[in-house]
Amino acid sequence: MRKIVIILSVLALVASSCGQATKKQAESKNNEVAEKQEETHRTIVQEENDNNSAENEEERFRQISLDEKIGKLTLKDYLLDEKIPQFFKDVIQQKQRLSDDEKTFALIDSLFSTDKERHPFYFVLVTRALWRADGALAEPLGMAVREYVESNTQQFLDYFSTEIVLTQFDFKHWARSTLYEILIDSDDNIEECENTRKLMKKNCNECSSEKIKMIDKFTEYMYAEYNEIQRRNKEWEKKNL
Numbered sequence: 001m002r003k004i005v006i007i008l009s010v011l012a013l014v015a016s017s018c019g020q021a022t023k024k025q026a027e028s029k030n031n032e033v034a035e036k037q038e039e040t041h042r043t044i045v046q047e048e049n050d051n052n053s054a055e056n057e058e059e060r061f062r063q064i065s066l067d068e069k070i071g072k073l074t075l076k077d078y079l080l081d082e083k084i085p086q087f088f089k090d091v092i093q094q095k096q097r098l099s100d101d102e103k104t105f106a107l108i109d110s111l112f113s114t115d116k117e118r119h120p121f122y123f124v125l126v127t128r129a130l131w132r133a134d135g136a137l138a139e140p141l142g143m144a145v146r147e148y149v150e151s152n153t154q155q156f157l158d159y160f161s162t163e164i165v166l167t168q169f170d171f172k173h174w175a176r177s178t179l180y181e182i183l184i185d186s187d188d189n190i191e192e193c194e195n196t197r198k199l200m201k202k203n204c205n206e207c208s209s210e211k212i213k214m215i216d217k218f219t220e221y222m223y224a225e226y227n228e229i230q231r232r233n234k235e236w237e238k239k240n241l
Contacts, residue, residue, distance in 0.1 A: 060167075060169040061131055061169075062165065062166075062167045062169070062170070064092075064124075064165050066079070068164070068165055069164070069165075070120045070121050070124050070163065070165055071117075071119075071120030071121065071163075072117075072120075073117075073120075073121075075092075078118070078121045079093075081118070083118070084118060084121065085103070085106070087103045087106075087107070088107055088110070088121075088122075088125055091107065091125065091128070091129065092121075092124070092125050092128055097132070098129055098132050098133055098137055099137070100135075100136045100137055104137060105140065107125060107126065107129060108126065108129070108140060108141055108144045109144075110122035110125065110126065111123065111126045111144055111145075111148050112144075112148070112152075120159070120163065123159050123163075124163065124165060124166065126141075126144070126145075127166065127170050127173070127174070129141060130145070130170075130173040130174065130176075130177055131173060138177075138180070139181070139184065141177065142177045142178070142180050142181035142184070143181055145174060145177045145178055145181065146177070146178045146181040146182065146185075146196070149174065149178055149196070149200060149218070150196055150199040150200060150203070151199075151203065152203075153199075153200040153201075153203040153204045153207075153215070154203065154204050154207060154211070156174075157204065157207065157211045157214050157215070160214065161210075161211070161214070171217075171218070171221070172221050172225075174218070175218050175219075175221035175222045175225065176221070176222075176225045178196065178218075178222060179193065179222040179225050179226060182196060182222075183226075190223070190226050193219055193222045193223065193226075194219075196219070196222075197215060197216070197218075197219045200215045200218070201215055
C-alpha cells in the first residue's frame, strides 16, 4: 500500500511539472509573438519616417498577420468569431471587394457598434475599407468617418495611440476621407476644417497634450490634402487650356 502511495505521489509530481512546463512554453510563445509584433511595428514606423516622398499607395498598405492583436484578441480569434459576419472577415483578408450594397453599408455601420469586445476589429476593418473605397461608396464611408471623428474623438485617438496594426498612413486616410466629406457638405469651403478641429478638441477636453497634438496633426493632414487637390487642379487647367 505504501508503495502505491509513493508511486501515485511521483506521478502527481511529474504531471505537475509537465503542466508547469507547458504553461512556461505557452508564456514563452506569447512573449515571442508580442516581441515579433512590436518589432514589426517599429519597422513600419521607421519605413514611414523614411518614405515621406510620393510612392505607390499599395506599398504603404499594412498587412496584418493572423497572430497580431487587435484590441485584446488576435486577428485569428476574430476570424473564428461566429458573431462577426463572414463578409467582414473576407474584406479584412482582401478576399472580398466592397460594393454599393447592404453588406458594405452594414460594415460601415459597425463603426458605431456598442460591442466593446469586437469594436477594435470593426474600427480596423473600416480603416482598411478606406484604402479600397471609391465611387459611390466613398461618400457614405466619408460621412461615417467624419461623424465618428467629430463625435467619438477620444476613442478614435485611443485606437491610433495603442493599436500597433494602425499606421501613420491609415491616420492620413482618415484625414483625407474627412476632408472630402467636409468639402462635399460645405461646397468646397476649406474653412470648415476648423469647425471639425474645434469639435474634436471639445470632445477631448480631458485628453493629454499628446492627444491634442494628434488632433492638430489630423487637421494638418486635411490641409495638406486640400493643397494637393488644388495643385492637381491647376495642373489639369494648364494642360487643358
